[in-house]
Amino acid sequence: MLKGRITKALSGFYYVESEGVLYETRARGLFRKTKESPLVGDIVTFQVENENEGYIGEIHARKNALMRPPVANIDQVLITMSMKSPEFSYYLLDRFLAYAEAHDIEPVIVITKTDLLKDEGYLKEIEAVYQPIYDIHFTDRHHINEDLKGIFKDKISVLAGQSGVGKSTLLNTLVPELELNTAEISNALNRGKHTTRHVELVEIAGGLIADTPGFSTIEFTELDRYNLKFCFPDFNHFSDACKFRECQHIKEPKCGVKQAVADGRLAASRHESYLSIYQEIENRKARY
Ligand SMILES: Nc1nc2c(ncn2[C@@H]2O[C@H](COP(=O)(O)OP(=O)(O)OP(=O)(O)O)[C@@H](O)[C@H]2O)c(=O)[nH]1
């Protein structure tokens, strides 16, 4: 038995890389019974049958997993948001951030198209909100700074962000060799929903990135509303001051989080985003 990582899934085959060798493997009946199917990013134990073929015997415990795109063991998600076209939105950014937190994936914020913005103050304002909690980078297609290139080393990354924010452009600037791949994917998407999609981990600046369009829309279908507050790590600094231990930071009196907003120690936009998502989850519950 060998151990390796699935780097590509296509038509029932899982391509596993183990010590620099790529094996074409299948997952036999085992997974049909357990209903757990292998994902790109999984660490697996597999049996070699012919020289470069084999079958997967075991999926090792996952650190995390996404279903759209289907990737496991993600180290970070690059949440891309443009300043203009489409317009920057605190709310949308917070949704992506909370989603990453809910899936135990470290978010990195990448703000694109800064060249389209005249107002430098706006960038500073955004930086002030997120800098204390997350790694945040500002780019435009002509200025990719060196520290952004450094974030990929030894990590598995996934992209997220609305359509048109510049994800493909960013990747192509960072890794010009990727150009073909990203173009192929855009074309596949344009052809419609029936195109077979595959996910592949490709090399990027010393690490791996899931070569997919990433995710652009998100739903909080699995998250309990009482756990949403844990997806806003900046609230933690202030929630010790809440009078009630179970404070949801909504209508409760003597709430440390709401007090922090009132004092200007916490951005009101963060709390507003929290309330909106909380409401959304509550409305969803009410329907059942
Ligand atoms: N001015 C400016 N335009 C940019 C920048 N980055 C990307 N664009 C343009 O924005 C448009 C969308 O960029 P894409 O890279 O295709 O966006 P995407 O996020 O991959 O979009 P989807 O594949 O639809 O999800 C293209 O016309 C790019 O040329 C930038 O930094 N500045």
Ligand SMILES: [Mg+2]
């Ligand atoms: Mg794209």
Ligand SMILES: [Zn+2]
């Ligand atoms: Zn509170």
